[in-house]
Amino acid sequence: MTDSVLYSVLLLASLGVIASVVLYIVSKKFYVYENPLIAEVEEILPAANCGGCGSPGCKSFADKLVNTEDISDLFCPVGGNDVMKLVAEKLGKTVAEKDPTVAVVRCQGSCEVRPKTTEYQGPRTCAISAMIYSGETDCQYGCLGDGDCVAVCQFDAMYMDEETGLPVVITDKCTSCGACVDACPRDIIEMRPKNKRDLKIYVGCLNEDKGGIAKKACSVACIGCSKCEDVCPKDAITMFNNLAYIDPVLCTLCRKCVPVCPTNSIIETNFPPRKEKPVVKKVESKVAVNVESVKPKTDA
Amino acid sequence: MLKTFPKGGIHPPENKLTSSKNIKRMPVPKVVYVPISQHIGIPSEIVVNVKDKVEIGQVIAKSGGFVSSNIHSPVAGTVTKLDKIIDTSGYKKQCIVIRTDVKNESNFEEIEYPLKKEIELQPKEILQRINDFGIVGLGGATFPSHVKLNVKEGVKLDCLVINGVECEPYLTADHRLMLEKGEEILVGIKILMHALHIDKAIIGIENNKKDAIEIFKNLTSTEKGIQVAALQVKYPQGGEKQLVRALLKREVPKNGLPLDVGVIVHNVGTIFAIYQAIQHNKPLIERVVTVTGKKVENASNFWVKIGTPISDLITEVGGLPEGTRKIVNGGPMMGKAIKNTDVPVTKGTSGILVISEDEASRGEPKNCIRCGECVSVCPMGLEPHLLMNLTEKGFYEKASNEDIMTCIECGSCSYVCPSHRPLLDYIRFGKNIVKKLETAKN
Numbered sequence: 001m002t003d004s005v006l007y008s009v010l011l012l013a014s015l016g017v018i019a020s021v022v023l024y025i026v027s028k029k030f031y032v033y034e035n036p037l038i039a040e041v042e043e044i045l046p047a048a049n050c051g052g053c054g055s056p057g058c059k060s061f062a063d064k065l066v067n068t069e070d071i072s073d074l075f076c077p078v079g080g081n082d083v084m085k086l087v088a089e090k091l092g093k094t095v096a097e098k099d100p101t102v103a104v105v106r107c108q109g110s111c112e113v114r115p116k117t118t119e120y121q122g123p124r125t126c127a128i129s130a131m132i133y134s135g136e137t138d139c140q141y142g143c144l145g146d147g148d149c150v151a152v153c154q155f156d157a158m159y160m161d162e163e164t165g166l167p168v169v170i171t172d173k174c175t176s177c178g179a180c181v182d183a184c185p186r187d188i189i190e191m192r193p194k195n196k197r198d199l200k201i202y203v204g205c206l207n208e209d210k211g212g213i214a215k216k217a218c219s220v221a222c223i224g225c226s227k228c229e230d231v232c233p234k235d236a237i238t239m240f241n242n243l244a245y246i247d248p249v250l251c252t253l254c255r256k257c258v259p260v261c262p263t264n265s266i267i268e269t270n271f272p273p274r275k276e277k278p279v280v281k282k283v284e285s286k287v288a289v290n291v292e293s294v295k296p297k298t299d300a
Numbered sequence: 301m302l303k304t305f306p307k308g309g310i311h312p313p314e315n316k317l318t319s320s321k322n323i324k325r326m327p328v329p330k331v332v333y334v335p336i337s338q339h340i341g342i343p344s345e346i347v348v349n350v351k352d353k354v355e356i357g358q359v360i361a362k363s364g365g366f367v368s369s370n371i372h373s374p375v376a377g378t379v380t381k382l383d384k385i386i387d388t389s390g391y392k393k394q395c396i397v398i399r400t401d402v403k404n405e406s407n408f409e410e411i412e413y414p415l416k417k418e419i420e421l422q423p424k425e426i427l428q429r430i431n432d433f434g435i436v437g438l439g440g441a442t443f444p445s446h447v448k449l450n451v452k453e454g455v456k457l458d459c460l461v462i463n464g465v466e467c468e469p470y471l472t473a474d475h476r477l478m479l480e481k482g483e484e485i486l487v488g489i490k491i492l493m494h495a496l497h498i499d500k501a502i503i504g505i506e507n508n509k510k511d512a513i514e515i516f517k518n519l520t521s522t523e524k525g526i527q528v529a530a531l532q533v534k535y536p537q538g539g540e541k542q543l544v545r546a547l548l549k550r551e552v553p554k555n556g557l558p559l560d561v562g563v564i565v566h567n568v569g570t571i572f573a574i575y576q577a578i579q580h581n582k583p584l585i586e587r588v589v590t591v592t593g594k595k596v597e598n599a600s601n602f603w604v605k606i607g608t609p610i611s612d613l614i615t616e617v618g619g620l621p622e623g624t625r626k627i628v629n630g631g632p633m634m635g636k637a638i639k640n641t642d643v644p645v646t647k648g649t650s651g652i653l654v655i656s657e658d659e660a661s662r663g664e665p666k667n668c669i670r671c672g673e674c675v676s677v678c679p680m681g682l683e684p685h686l687l688m689n690l691t692e693k694g695f696y697e698k699a700s701n702e703d704i705m706t707c708i709e710c711g712s713c714s715y716v717c718p719s720h721r722p723l724l725d726y727i728r729f730g731k732n733i734v735k736k737l738e739t740a741k742n
Contacts (some may be wrong), residue, residue: 118640121662123725127729128726131389133391133636134386134638134639140392247407
């Protein structure tokens with residue numbers, strides 16, 4: 001009886017010893033050196049694994065940061081300048097400072113201003129409906145409203161506004177990882193610089209059709225009248241294919257373009273109310289509603 | 301036992317309501333909208349300007365490359381606009397808008413060409429003319445015919461297969477054409493056999509068109525090398541891979557073409573267009589379109605000029621019936637709902653189907669119950685449920701390994717799915733992405 005106990009204990013013990021010796025030899029022989037800096041840099045990174053930097057995850061981005069000489073064009077949009085500064089200190093390299101950006105939805109085609117002309121039956125994803133046809137409205141450039149951008153957002157920074165049928169960005173939660181930009185088949189979402197008070201002016205439309213056709217499809221469409229281009233003192237507005245685009249770098253946020261737009265397709269966010277009433281009375285109505293719907297969320 | 305393809309297939313209700321209706325000529329439309337991208341491949345290049353006067357059959361857009369096709373003016377008139385309008389793809393595409401000249405008599409002459417049997421042109425001239433006259437596959441895929449007929453030296457080719465299957469429910473355009481233009485089609489087949497230097501052709505016709513089979517049996521009784529084969533009724537027999545398998549028992553390799561097994565397949569509509577081009581110098585400017593639907597008053601078949609707005613066709617059959625839900629360009633299985641009735645008829649429009657409320661709605665998608673119906677009906681031997689799941693989750697590489705690209709988009713899987721899962725929608729999307737990834741790789 002005691003023998004069998006003894007034998008089994010001895011056998012197990014010797015097996016353990018042999019296994020440990022083998023494991024030791026293997027681990028020495030096949031040891032892979034990894035720069036300990038990588039782990040340390042990874043520790044600094046926000047661990048969101050969102051892919052906003054262009055690498056598949058934080059670990060591989062850390063690897064890239066450590067192993068590239070010049071890291072000035074690498075940037076972690078989630079961590080922003082603070083994290084990049086820490087990384088630079090750790091590695092003794094220099095990083096370029098970037099203005100923080102935030103996603104904006106360049107479409108105001110709510111159910112009210114952009115009437116539906118057809119009905120779509122089928123899988124409700126933007127990618128598939130964009131493949132099949134130009135959408136339920138007559139605008140083939142605007143938001144399809146199936147929420148692919150909301151589905152890919154890992155930070156809960158977007159939601160669909162049920163009233164307008166359009167996605168809304170919660171500016172404080174947005175890390176500008178760019179997942180929504182890639183997910184949108186219509187390229188409606190753009191990353192635009194976010195200054196301290198999150199003041200933004202942008203054209204909320206992508207319709208390249210001629211004025212009349214665009215206006216017929218959506219009453220707040222950009223009709224390509226160039227009025228904003230004429231009034232802009234900094235030449236920040238360019239017209240291309242019947243569509244205005246405001247360059248975020250050149251724009252000084254003077255707001256002169258907003259009241260001249262006859263269709264209210266230029267959006268301003270988080271500005272204090274104007275002292276004088278705008279010349280065009282119409283500005284009050286639809287854009288104001290839209291801006292309001294963005295505002296409370298950004299302040300929240 | 302009649303021939304058919306062995307794998308999969310379904311039997312949707314045939315609903316061939318217009319099979320006894322003669323092909324009527326549509327009145328010439330006041331304005332035609334001719335899209336420059338009516339075929340698979342590179343869009344054509346516009347060669348006319350606004351305010352130009354054009355004649356019937358004049359080239360208005362030149363082929364933009366090898367896989368492309370010329371486009372001819374369907375009417376005599378004046379180019380009024382070069383504009384973007386919504387076409388069958390659902391997007392605004394470049395179009396040539398021509399206003400018909402009501403004083404020009406050539407627009408209203410109804411030429412009934414006499415049958416011309418002698419073939420005068422040399423094989424090379426025939427192929428060149430097919431290219432010049434803008435002939436594309438009229439079965440629906442609109443693949444430029446000269447590309448199909450461009451057989452490289454050393455490739456073994458021994459049989460021409462004529463597709464008179466028309467397996468899509470509702471559509472009767474090919475059926476009527478076979479009944480009314482049988483002799484011309486036979487000459488067309490001979491032209492192609494002459495051009496390709498082959499002496500064997502098989503006409504495949506499904507057994508629900510007994511009259512057409514009868515006609516061709518009589519016509520070919522004295523012909524050597526041309527056979528008529530009656531086929532079992534089964535969808536999608538009109539797919540070229542399925543047809544070649546059914547008629548000749550040859551398996552077209554995946555990602556391959558019928559040419560790989562020595563066969564070229566052409567639709568009867570294309571053959572008739574080739575006949576007109578070679579024997580009567582007539583480019584492809586009109587085609588047969590079936591306008592049908594259960595509630596449509598005067599459903600019928602029409603000779604329609606390319607570029608005619610679909611609204612004209614609908615007026616011709618007595619307007620939209622009450623409770624119309626969808627207007628489909630093509631048949632119910634592979635056709636696509638159009639966005640509005642201003643969409644013009646293109647070279648690929650084989651039918652306009654008006655579907656009412658009760659037929660149109662798609663069921664609410666539920667979970668997959670693993671019944672395997674989609675697998676058993678897939679004519680290509682794929683696993684549609686798996687392909688859909690892979691695409692839905694974004695595993696495009698795996699989907700590519702599961703042969704997603706061999707899917708012929710027949711829609712049999714979506715048709716039989718008891719859970720109403722949108723299988724084909726996702727597979728089509730997956731194919732798009734895989735194609736993009738592959739082109740990015742190369």
